[in-house]
Amino acid sequence: xxxxxxxxVAVLVADxxxxxxxYRDLLGLAVDPARPDLGYPGAWLTVGRRQLHLMVLPDPDxxxxxxxxxxxxxxxxxxxxxVDALAERLEAAGVAVTRSRSGRAAxxxxxxxxxxLEFTALEGA
Numbered sequence: 001x002x003x004x005x006x007x008x009v010a011v012l013v014a015d016x017x018x019x020x021x022x023y024r025d026l027l028g029l030a031v032d033p034a035r036p037d038l039g040y041p042g043a044w045l046t047v048g049r050r051q052l053h054l055m056v057l058p059d060p061d062x063x064x065x066x067x068x069x070x071x072x073x074x075x076x077x078x079x080x081x082x083v084d085a086l087a088e089r090l091e092a093a094g095v096a097v098t099r100s101r102s103g104r105a106a107x108x109x110x111x112x113x114x115x116x117l118e119f120t121a122l123e124g125a
Contacts, residue, residue, distance in 0.1 A: 006050060007050065007051070008044070008050060008051035008052065008053050009050075009051075009052055009053070009076050010052075010053035010054075010055055011052070011053070011054060011055070011076070011111070011113070011115045012055055012056075012057055012058075012059040012113065012115075013054050013055065013056055013111070013112070013113045013115075014056065014059070014062075014113055015056070015112070016041045016042065016043060016054060016056050018112050019043075019054050019111065019112060019113065020043060020054070021112075022111050022112050023045055023052065023054065023111070024043075024045065026089070026090070026093055026095075029045040029046060029047060029052065030045065030046045031043050031044070031045060031046075032044040032045065032046050032051065040055065040056055040057055041056040042054050042055045042056055047078060048079075052076070059113070062113075066110075066114055066116070068098075069098050069101070069108060070098065070108035070109065070110060070116030070117065070118060071098075071100060071101060071102075071108050071116075071118065073116040074116065075108065075115075075116035075117060075118050076115070076116070076117055076118065077106075077117075077118040077119075077120055078117065078118070078119050078120070079119075079120060079121070079122045080119045080120065080121060081121070082121075083105045083106060083107055083119060083120070083121050086107065086119055087107045090107075090109055095109050095110075096109060096110070097109050100118070100120070104120060104121075105120065105121040106118055106119065106120035106121070107119050107120075
């Protein structure tokens, strides 16, 4: 048995429409209509050949204090082709952005529910 890849990542969100405004409308991810009725609201978003699942379920960490810089918190790292262009788009929408402290071409932000996201340019991509 060998683990060969990541299929999807799931995040907890409080308001599906607010989250779709961020992930679908601002970031440009497409909604996968194949999501079945799982007994709670949510959405599957396409990220290349992978998925990001939004789940409207109670968040046991909702009141937890999060580090200011998303790189010091659990986070999802997504590959982008133009880090600076995305940083400008996020900042224009009022989303706070921090640069990677590693010196890499990468930025961090938080979604409307405080989930940390990293956007990084892949070397050689």
